Amino acid sequence: MAETGSIAIFTTGGTIDKIYFDELSAFQVGSPQIGEVLKHAHVNFTFRAHPLMRKDSLEITAEDRAEIAAAIRACPEQRILITHGTDTMVETACTLGSQSEKTVVLTGSLTPARFRESDAIFNIGFAAAAVQILPPGVYITMNGTVFPLPDVRKNREANRFERTSQ
Numbered sequence: 001m002a003e004t005g006s007i008a009i010f011t012t013g014g015t016i017d018k019i020y021f022d023e024l025s026a027f028q029v030g031s032p033q034i035g036e037v038l039k040h041a042h043v044n045f046t047f048r049a050h051p052l053m054r055k056d057s058l059e060i061t062a063e064d065r066a067e068i069a070a071a072i073r074a075c076p077e078q079r080i081l082i083t084h085g086t087d088t089m090v091e092t093a094c095t096l097g098s099q100s101e102k103t104v105v106l107t108g109s110l111t112p113a114r115f116r117e118s119d120a121i122f123n124i125g126f127a128a129a130a131v132q133i134l135p136p137g138v139y140i141t142m143n144g145t146v147f148p149l150p151d152v153r154k155n156r157e158a159n160r161f162e163r164t165s166q
Helices: 034-040 062-074 089-098 120-133
Strands: 007-013 018-021 026-029 047-055 079-083 103-107 137-142 145-148 153-155 160-162
Touching: 007 062, 007 120, 047 062, 062 089, 079 120, 089 103, 089 137, 089 153, 103 120, 120 137, 137 160
Parallel strands: 007 047, 007 079, 079 103, 103 137
Antiparallel strands: 018 026, 137 145, 153 160
16 A cells, blocks of 8 residues: 555656666666665655666557556556656657546656766656646656646757747
8 A cells, every 4th residue: 555645656767777888889778766866865755666667768669658557557656757768758648648637747867867967866856846746647847847748849959858839
């Protein structure tokens, strides 16, 4: 049974969890980083982390999105934070849009959490705050902004998320 006010965290991989292999000169998705980030931040809320998959978001399929939706429906928590790769985060969020009885916040990073100058730690903290105060619905939080659906897109040229209504 979930503690009142606790947050369920589902990890799917993406840049936030990537590690660099020097000998391969490539990045691969590693173990989820959010638990360590929240532990080092000394957060004052209860959370349960559930690794669902370790995929680059370009590899996430419709079946994976159905698995994420099923995990949300099955968990007792009303507040869900999902770490996700940025390339298909909007697609996943739109797929989850029917989860309106719960507050679901997706976040990620443009640089791996293990990097010193990553946006991951800020994005995780911002998403953790947002999931606690937003009303039920599905949202994306990136770089200090809450994006309600469907008014969001990733601007690959500018390497940021922005409202589609701009």
